[in-house]
Amino acid sequence: KEIATRSKRITNFGSLLKLGPNPHRDLHKLSQKYGPIMHLRLGLVPIIVVSSPQAAELFLKTHDLVFASRPPIEAAKNHRLGSEELEFCHAKINSFKTMREQELDLLIKFLREKTNDRTKVDLSTKVSTLTADMSCRMVLGKKYTDDDLDEKGFKAVMLETMHLSATPNIEKSLMIFFDKIIDEHIQSDNKDDKTKDFVDVMLGFVGTEESEYRIERNDIKAIMLDMLGGSMDTSATAIEWAISELLKNPRVMKNVQKELETVVGMKRKVEESDLDKLKYLEMVIKESLRLHPVAPLLIPYQSLEDCMVEDLFIPKKSRVIVNAWSIMRDPNAWTDPEKFWPERFEGNNIDVKGRDFQLIPFGSGRRGCPGLQLGLTVIRLVVAQLVHCFDWKLPNHMLPSDLDMTEDFGLTMPRANNLIAIPAYRLCRDNN
Template sequence: MALHILFTWLALSLPLLLLLLSVKNFNNKRKNLPPGPPSLPIIGNLHQLGHLPHQSLWKLSRRYGPVMLIRLGGIRTVIVSSPGAAREVLKNHDLDCCSRPRLVGTGRLSYDYLDIAFVEYGDYWRELRKLCMLELFSTKRVQSFRYIREEEVGSMMESIAKSAESGIPINISEKFMALTANVTCRVAFGKAFQGTEFDDRKFMDVIHEAVAMLGSFSASDFFPQFGWIVDRFTGLHSRLEKSFRSLDVFYQKVIEEHRNANKSHEEKEDIVDLLLKMERVKTELAGVQLKKDHIKAILMDIFLATVDTSAVFMDWTMAELARNPRAMRKVREEIRSCAGNKKWLVEDDLGGLKYLKLVLKEALRLHPPVVLLIPRETIGHFKLFGYDIDPKTRVQVNVWAIGRDPSLWEDPEEFVPERFEDSQIDYKGNHFELLPFGAGRRGCPGASMGMAVIELALANVLHSFDWELPEGMTEGDVSMEEGAGLVIFKKVPLTLLPVKPLRKIDAWQDRR
């Protein structure tokens, strides 16, 4: 009886379904949609993404063009792979496509708050963004944390100096990760991560897991109606929840410690202090008073956008220099010439390091911290190079592909810092050939904070030591294999031998 009813319902519904499909196809044909590879039923083009989606999409874009339409499960996604198309999306039509795909409440994540980078566009996001730009990451605020950057770089140099005495190669990837974690923790809540409730390894594992989970390919992302069932079955949902729960406990403890602390006037104000002060004076965000969950969302943004990205980028930069001895010598000579007899460099010394800035630009071109900018979602219809882009379409900019486009760059796979010597191109979102931090409304608000750490750390690392490859290795043996994730890391950690310290590295605390 039940089967009879089911077949009867299908027989009656089939003509209606066919009619709806035909109407949809007719409407699609009337629109001028971007070109793209043929898709399969249900999964669309998911099977074509491969282990490293940014590379797979780059290869497809070379065939179908810089504006390419693919279907990821049930989600239409436009892939942008040229400076001109990126300018249209991130500048000329920034308002039309500045929202985010919804993660909270879809089974992807059940928390009431989320990293600002993933919040949907609206009044709440605009208020959070304004707070970050005017209060937390302003030029004045970044400069106020200069002493933290200098002290933590000094601690890293002391650690490297001790390792150099043993003559054993060090995992410099770990040194950079510890540095960025310590700087971020001290900026955010006043103490290095070694002083937290987590031990060193556990803290870094929590951060890595959270970044990995946000960058993972979730079924609920591509099949919003039923994908969450698959995520629960595979364990992805529980891993994501566990990761965010660990961070939530951590943030809660930090907030409570700051509320109960009796700081003297001489003690420096950190970001949690500032946010709690705003909470006390009843600062409002989009008509809602700033509360604990808003503070946690901001802390989430600081941690997940800073720790991994800065450390991984320094790792790639040192790997490129290790593979290119000529560039290594040139940047080292510039730094040592500028430093003179100084035992170390402070931020006032960095202005004259022109070649170091070229090195950083070239490394950002080849190894942007986030190779596919976090997906945007359109909120209105617009034309992109004559193609129709509908609302609720996802848009991703493949900055990795733009950085290696042979029509833009001569010998694009080669590390040649001199290519920027007479160029006005910068990485601040004004030039769409180089977009490591995005642009427009969704550009990274903490880029200046991250680059301040990177420039100071690399200047001192190159000033104080010559860096050699482990015995038996040549430049060609340095692995440049990428590991998949939201942040593309070196799959094989970088191990180098620090030799010939220029001078005894005295306690950096003497500077204060």
């Protein structure tokens, strides 16, 4: 059977490999010409590219069961965080609150020292280290530095393993490292009264017959990779884009700081318990994730069986790419889609949880991001703290409008150039 030869909406473009370094933008342009559901061919595998909220809903909601699988590619080859892990993922969000605040405090202290001589700071690197440290403490129980794995360093090896560039040797050394960590956890047996990390919790399930969470050592290693890979760079990328947009839009920055002054006050730092009251900040984060999705093409889906999507025949094992970047700039769904304008969320309930298909930075449905709550908590907390404690200036008298916003497409989509800025402390000095 041929894919939907009856349908004009699907067009064959030849090889995906012809796309440039920004496939989300190339596919966006193609979709403007050929429509919201397109067919490309990569070798023998049919690829369906979805580029409108309505089309995304068809694949991720109406026919979600059929498209609930992933093709066997690097980013998705690992163990899937199942509903059980997801459950304890949610349950554990609060238990790591103190750890997150401690790590963020260290960064604030470092930045405060920099304010004395008005030195510029590489915020991208600082935030990336912060979120990597938070992830390590949450999953593995302690921070691992770059000397802990091999000469390449822990973070580089993690990232390479997540990217296609990982060689079997790199993966092997990471797995040996994870084995060592698991052994250390078994030996220490959580004797001290520390908060249990994820490895402790997972070890608790090994060999327990009656438990619904039946897992083995290999599952634990795969989940460790999933959780570290899922959380290390995603939150950092979202944070650097949000701060970039605030620097580029001083009006919005002022509004965020004003809200923080009212809700938190100038005598103390932000706490996680403040976050739900910061409604303007919430709109700013939504708007930043809309324009700068961490995963612009989400993660590819694969159809489990033949399926009719409206009048289109999609055969089993087709790959489906959802161009979230294009969807979140769809002029039929958004007024002035290229404009950073958080107020667009005033008086409506559009949220990022996968229910509103025009805003899907975390994907949607069965394969939507299981780390959504955790990711959002970290993004909101770090952005709030950075702009509550400091005023920020661009270096070399650069104007906000001159800040470069070029994207670097990869497994995630960070800034092409690191964000460099100069902090000035703004809280009352007596109490802090």
